[in-house]
Amino acid sequence: MGPPPDPPKTNFRSVSRRFLLSTAAVFDMDSTAGLGLYPLNRCKTLHMVRHAQGFHNVAGENDCKEHLPYDLFDPSLTQLGWEQVDNFRNHVHASGLSKRIELVITSPMTRTMQTAVGAFGGEGYIDGVDVTPLMVENACDSGRPAASSLNCPPFIAVELCREYVGLHLCDKRRSISEYKSLFPAIDFSLIESDEDILWKQEVGETNEEIAARGIKFMKWLWTRKEKEIAVISHSGFLNNTVDQFGNDCHLLVKSEICSHFANCELRSFVLVDRGMIGSDSSSTNYPGKIPYGTDIPCDFAKEKLQGNELKTVRAFNGLI
Template identity: 60%
Template sequence: MRTMQTAVGVFGGDNCTDGASTSPLLMVQGAGHSGRQAISSLDCPPFLAVEACREGVHPCDKRSSITKYRTLFPAIDFSLIENDEDVLWEPDVRETNESVALRGMKFFDWLWTREEKEIAIVSHSGFLYHTLNMYGKECHPTIAEELGKHFANCELRSMVLVDRSNLGSDASKYNFAGKIPTGLDMPSDVADEKQAEEASKN
């Protein structure tokens, strides 16, 4: 509930004050006793709920049914969650940090299958902390240290994930795409002049 409220508050559309939105609502008014106005999905990115990136499965972290969430967040896609009720939760069991991290790594494996290039992940600090600490074990120590920092409340971090097995495998022109850029290693205007000179010689 908390992460969905945060996600639609940050990435959702305008508040719906007149109740006459032509798009499905991302969040109905007062969802989860929030006191918030309804939020429209007009001109918003798609929202997809993923069970794997929830908080650690602790006695206080039992989720509500997906049926209930669908009524509160009509425009969020819950199709990837197989069970209506929370089958991960047990009343007297606290999920270990290692289990949270392993679940997080499975989430990262799923993330690699997505076609989108920019994805916002809205989750809990504990899940992100343990997942990124495990993810950082194979990184340079300075990167691992940066990844291993605790998240502040509502903190936003930007990361670029690179699949090393694909480095240089296509003709991407952008550094941020995780590929080796083509062309000369110099400012683009200078590179364009150099390439034009080379073309005129040939």
């Protein structure tokens, strides 16, 4: 019995090359994984904020049924809630957001409008300055001074971004007439009914219904010309809305989008129009070729040169 045959020799150079080629192919396939590139004119920056602490948050800390008593109808901010607003306002100014935000959208509830005015409104109202106040003095027994609308973006109230509609009295709004007397400079023109005809005592919205309303709100934003917008809303609305996004992201990125909103928390997002919902043209793109001149790309010129060389070879061989 002779010696065993030598094992087949491995061509390490060939294996190494195949490995590198396969790795390169995978890398090439995944080189844009996790990235997104979109035209700037198809993007809006949203600064989404949950209102500061309201009296219903304290009452319902241990039992959600505590939201039901009538004395918690459309509750105001607590003293601690106003402290949260003051600290948040400092951040808004220190970060430069106060100079960038073009529009403030608020849910038409006392706690959201107080948060919006306190964080994004002008400085304290000054007698003799002829501007309509965003909030009158001591609105809803808050003990707060009047807030000026001077040198701040416009404020509009939108019902699409209010909290779950129904069941809890804390989520039933006052009449628009009453709100106008408390928040004179907020624009309520988009709200059709003076009284709250959406709220029903017997039935409330489901998670699916409020999520659908949230997507409708996001699409509605594309009817606005403003590019950087603050939205002041509620935990139920915000959480159910943002939970519709980020499913194509890394789990950690998804959690940055969808984790629970704390009172007075701000989270900034880029909203991208990938379906031609809006019609905005770019204000920064530049067409080039002014003045006009030939601009054949190098890769096109190379392909053309190679094509001419192939024709020359074929002609030499009598093929053409």
